[in-house]
Amino acid sequence: MADIDMIQVVSSNVDSIGYDADTQTLRVRFNNGSVYEYRNVGVVEFEQLRTASSVGSYLNRNIKGNYPYQKVG
Numbered sequence: 001m002a003d004i005d006m007i008q009v010v011s012s013n014v015d016s017i018g019y020d021a022d023t024q025t026l027r028v029r030f031n032n033g034s035v036y037e038y039r040n041v042g043v044v045e046f047e048q049l050r051t052a053s054s055v056g057s058y059l060n061r062n063i064k065g066n067y068p069y070q071k072v073g
Contacts, residue, residue: 002020002023002025004018004019004020004025004027005018006018006027006029007050009050009055010055011031011054011055011056012031012056013030013031013056013059014028014029014030014031014055014056014059015029015030015031016028016029017029017046017049017050017055019041019043019046019050021043023039024039024040024041024042024043025037025038025039025041026038026041026045026046026049026063026067027072028059028063029073033073034071034073035071035072035073036069036070036071036072037069037070037072038063038067038068038069039067039068039069040067040068041063041067045062045063048062049062049063
Protein backbone atom coordinates (compact mmCIF):
# COMPACT_ATOMS: atom_id res chain seq x y z
CA MET A 1 0.00 0.00 0.00
CA ALA A 2 1.27 3.46 -0.88
CA ASP A 3 1.92 5.81 2.02
CA ILE A 4 -1.17 7.99 2.53
CA ASP A 5 -1.56 10.09 5.68
CA MET A 6 -4.75 9.14 7.45
CA ILE A 7 -7.06 11.53 9.32
CA GLN A 8 -9.20 10.21 12.19
CA VAL A 9 -12.89 10.97 11.74
CA VAL A 10 -15.88 10.78 14.06
CA SER A 11 -18.13 8.13 12.58
CA SER A 12 -19.97 5.00 13.69
CA ASN A 13 -18.60 3.15 10.62
CA VAL A 14 -15.41 4.91 9.44
CA ASP A 15 -12.19 5.07 11.47
CA SER A 16 -10.07 7.29 9.23
CA ILE A 17 -9.68 8.65 5.71
CA GLY A 18 -6.73 9.76 3.63
CA TYR A 19 -6.07 11.18 0.19
CA ASP A 20 -3.24 11.19 -2.34
CA ALA A 21 -3.72 14.13 -4.72
CA ASP A 22 -1.07 12.87 -7.16
CA THR A 23 -2.97 9.66 -7.85
CA GLN A 24 -6.45 10.92 -6.87
CA THR A 25 -6.75 8.00 -4.46
CA LEU A 26 -9.06 8.09 -1.47
CA ARG A 27 -8.28 5.56 1.27
CA VAL A 28 -10.93 4.65 3.83
CA ARG A 29 -10.26 2.57 6.96
CA PHE A 30 -13.43 1.22 8.49
CA ASN A 31 -13.95 0.53 12.18
CA ASN A 32 -13.88 -3.22 11.46
CA GLY A 33 -10.28 -2.84 10.22
CA SER A 34 -10.90 -3.23 6.49
CA VAL A 35 -9.28 -0.69 4.17
CA TYR A 36 -10.54 0.33 0.74
CA GLU A 37 -9.08 2.62 -1.90
CA TYR A 38 -11.29 4.56 -4.29
CA ARG A 39 -9.67 5.81 -7.52
CA ASN A 40 -10.20 8.96 -9.61
CA VAL A 41 -11.62 10.89 -6.63
CA GLY A 42 -11.12 14.64 -7.04
CA VAL A 43 -9.72 16.75 -4.22
CA VAL A 44 -13.01 18.66 -3.88
CA GLU A 45 -14.87 15.38 -3.32
CA PHE A 46 -12.33 14.40 -0.64
CA GLU A 47 -12.68 17.77 1.11
CA GLN A 48 -16.46 17.44 1.10
CA LEU A 49 -16.14 13.96 2.61
CA ARG A 50 -13.64 15.20 5.22
CA THR A 51 -15.91 18.06 6.32
CA ALA A 52 -19.25 16.25 6.04
CA SER A 53 -21.45 16.26 9.13
CA SER A 54 -21.77 12.49 8.63
CA VAL A 55 -18.75 10.91 6.96
CA GLY A 56 -20.44 7.51 6.67
CA SER A 57 -23.56 8.93 5.03
CA TYR A 58 -21.51 11.04 2.62
CA LEU A 59 -19.40 8.01 1.71
CA ASN A 60 -22.50 5.90 1.02
CA ARG A 61 -24.25 8.65 -0.97
CA ASN A 62 -21.39 10.05 -3.04
CA ILE A 63 -18.41 7.68 -3.12
CA LYS A 64 -19.57 4.05 -3.01
CA GLY A 65 -20.82 2.94 -6.40
CA ASN A 66 -19.49 6.07 -8.13
CA TYR A 67 -15.74 5.36 -8.16
CA PRO A 68 -13.70 2.26 -8.93
CA TYR A 69 -12.38 0.70 -5.72
CA GLN A 70 -10.42 -2.19 -4.33
CA LYS A 71 -9.97 -3.69 -0.90
CA VAL A 72 -6.35 -3.22 0.14
CA GLY A 73 -6.33 -4.33 3.75
